[in-house]
Amino acid sequence: MQSTRLPQRPAVPIRRSRWSPWWIRLPILAVSGTFLLALVLIFFFIAFQIRHGERIFPGVNVEGVNVGGMNRSEAQIALAGRLTYPRDAIFTFRDGGKVWQMSAADLGVSYDVEQTVNAAFTPGHQGNLARDVVDQAGAWFNGVSVAPILRYDENLAHAQLSAIATEIDQPAENATLTLVGTNVTTTAGQTGRTLDVAVTLIRLREAILRLDRGLEIALIINETPPQVWNVDAPAAQIRAAFAGPLTLTATDANNQPLGPWTVDAAQIASLLRVEQISNGDGTQSYTVTIDMEPFRPSLDALAPGLIVPARDGRFIMNDNSGQLEVAQPSVSGRTLDIDTTLKSMAAAVFSADQRSVPLVFKETLPALHNQVTAKDLGIKEIVAESTTYFTGSGPNRRANIALAASKFNGIMIAPGAEFSFNTILGDISPETGFLEDKVIFGGRTTLGYGGGACQVSTTAFRAAFAAGFPITERNSHGYRVGYYEQGGFPPGMDAAIWQPERDFKFQNNTPYYILIETDVFPSDNSLQFRFYSTKHWNTEIEKATVRDVVPPQPTRYEMNADLRIGDIVQVDYAAEGADVYVARKVYDLQGQLYEEETLYTHYLPWGAIYQVAPGDNRLSG
Numbered sequence: 001m002q003s004t005r006l007p008q009r010p011a012v013p014i015r016r017s018r019w020s021p022w023w024i025r026l027p028i029l030a031v032s033g034t035f036l037l038a039l040v041l042i043f044f045f046i047a048f049q050i051r052h053g054e055r056i057f058p059g060v061n062v063e064g065v066n067v068g069g070m071n072r073s074e075a076q077i078a079l080a081g082r083l084t085y086p087r088d089a090i091f092t093f094r095d096g097g098k099v100w101q102m103s104a105a106d107l108g109v110s111y112d113v114e115q116t117v118n119a120a121f122t123p124g125h126q127g128n129l130a131r132d133v134v135d136q137a138g139a140w141f142n143g144v145s146v147a148p149i150l151r152y153d154e155n156l157a158h159a160q161l162s163a164i165a166t167e168i169d170q171p172a173e174n175a176t177l178t179l180v181g182t183n184v185t186t187t188a189g190q191t192g193r194t195l196d197v198a199v200t201l202i203r204l205r206e207a208i209l210r211l212d213r214g215l216e217i218a219l220i221i222n223e224t225p226p227q228v229w230n231v232d233a234p235a236a237q238i239r240a241a242f243a244g245p246l247t248l249t250a251t252d253a254n255n256q257p258l259g260p261w262t263v264d265a266a267q268i269a270s271l272l273r274v275e276q277i278s279n280g281d282g283t284q285s286y287t288v289t290i291d292m293e294p295f296r297p298s299l300d301a302l303a304p305g306l307i308v309p310a311r312d313g314r315f316i317m318n319d320n321s322g323q324l325e326v327a328q329p330s331v332s333g334r335t336l337d338i339d340t341t342l343k344s345m346a347a348a349v350f351s352a353d354q355r356s357v358p359l360v361f362k363e364t365l366p367a368l369h370n371q372v373t374a375k376d377l378g379i380k381e382i383v384a385e386s387t388t389y390f391t392g393s394g395p396n397r398r399a400n401i402a403l404a405a406s407k408f409n410g411i412m413i414a415p416g417a418e419f420s421f422n423t424i425l426g427d428i429s430p431e432t433g434f435l436e437d438k439v440i441f442g443g444r445t446t447l448g449y450g451g452g453a454c455q456v457s458t459t460a461f462r463a464a465f466a467a468g469f470p471i472t473e474r475n476s477h478g479y480r481v482g483y484y485e486q487g488g489f490p491p492g493m494d495a496a497i498w499q500p501e502r503d504f505k506f507q508n509n510t511p512y513y514i515l516i517e518t519d520v521f522p523s524d525n526s527l528q529f530r531f532y533s534t535k536h537w538n539t540e541i542e543k544a545t546v547r548d549v550v551p552p553q554p555t556r557y558e559m560n561a562d563l564r565i566g567d568i569v570q571v572d573y574a575a576e577g578a579d580v581y582v583a584r585k586v587y588d589l590q591g592q593l594y595e596e597e598t599l600y601t602h603y604l605p606w607g608a609i610y611q612v613a614p615g616d617n618r619l620s621g
Helices: 022-051 072-080 113-121 129-142 154-168 197-209 232-241 265-271 293-305 338-349 395-406 421-425 453-467 482-488
Strands: 060-062 090-095 098-103 109-111 144-146 150-152 176-180 183-187 192-195 216-218 221-224 246-251 257-263 272-278 284-290 314-318 323-328 333-336 356-358 361-364 381-389 418-420 436-441 444-449 471-473 505-507 514-521 526-533 537-541 545-550 556-559 568-572 577-588 593-603 609-612
Touching (some): 060 113, 090 154, 098 154, 113 144, 150 197, 154 192, 154 197, 176 232, 176 272, 183 232, 197 216, 232 272, 232 284, 246 338, 265 272, 284 338, 293 338, 314 514, 338 356, 381 482, 395 453, 418 421, 453 471, 453 482, 453 537
Parallel strands (some): 060 144, 090 216, 246 356
Antiparallel strands (some): 090 098, 109 150, 176 183, 246 257, 314 323, 381 526, 418 505, 436 444, 471 505, 514 526, 537 577, 568 609, 577 593
């Protein structure tokens, strides 16, 4: 179908008037409308303000609870059922197996509903119109969330934690060790624990401010270690000390067992010392020691029976080589080392299984060992010798002379040392091999063991006197003895000994050793002493001066019931009395006089004594 375009009529211009009354009406209408709108708005604003004069403006909420439009009472009722944090929030406190659970309310947390409602009421009710309108508009369009006002009474939380502290707190307790007799008791140490309420409150406060629910709050517990934590070690020491008696053992010089000697538990207990000491780091500990010093007197008393004295070697001089030869080897000795033994005992006390303590000895080496040389000792020549004769001596006297002389062969006298005849000779008795023969005792000649020993002491004296050594002890016989004047020797040069009161002594006052050699020559009935050393003195010995000679006393006869008529036995011999003087001068090697002395001897007159049978007519005379 084709459309048909209708013919258009030509437009006819309309002629209008230039002024219209609406130009006046429209402004009036606009102003009137605006005024009326303003009146309506003012009416509604005033009505809104009047309605909410005692109500919370719309758009205000507390914890998601819309309280807009509510008065204070209505808002308090609405909030009271919705603000449940204090009773719903449960806090857990734990200490090992102990657990304490408390609500926030139990810990002093509560909502101040009245103040919270007042805070919700504040937006739009501050009394400043402009500010209030802005707040009302903001609440209307954007909403206002008011945080509930929370109250926290920390004193209540402190009280609750303090109650927990009474179950947790415990003081540190030191371990103890008590010794009564041989019984030892111990208690273990305990760590002190203290709940740090202040720091725990800080953690709790932080959780409450975050409104945490169902949170476990770590209890802050301070631990205080005891000063004495453990006493097991010292207690074990003490128990070991009482494990059994302490046994002391030893062997003699031939490795034969000696002892044993025991120290029982009661003795050990009396000597134990248990002390509490500072370790320097704030801690303390117990020490257990034992003072073995009270056993020193016992060991001192025991020592003499255990000591083996060192024995110097004996030597002879080889005149050809000028060297010493060993005549009798030296022997090392031993002494009881009491200090080390006490230390060993103290160590063994605390050993439960090693209760045997060998006594500790120190080896003592002889001064004159087997390797010593003549040069070492300053010995290079004979400085004196003496020979005496015993012609007419019986077999027992001869045997005694030989035995006594052998005691001195090869001995050494150290520089500065004093020679003692009796010390070197030893005991004169049948047990030491001496025989019975005539001796001078109690003012007469009688039988006794060791007759002839004075021949040896006299010979030694003459050698020492000739060498220039100081004579520190010399005793003469009561009367002149013919043996000592054989060979043309004058009287006044004898030296009597009688054990233990009388000795013969001299001192080595030179820087050299003295070697003594002795020889008995049976073929010519002589005894010889030789002193080897280095010559230090020269001597001049004057001829003996004999004065005031007194004739022998009359012969006497004594009865002897073992004799028969006609038998006669001479038991003492006649001798003149006299005073004898022997002068000696000692010079050093430069010829300077060192010492001058006179040896004085007083001899009593002596008469011959004979024994005869009872009834002999000479007895009455």
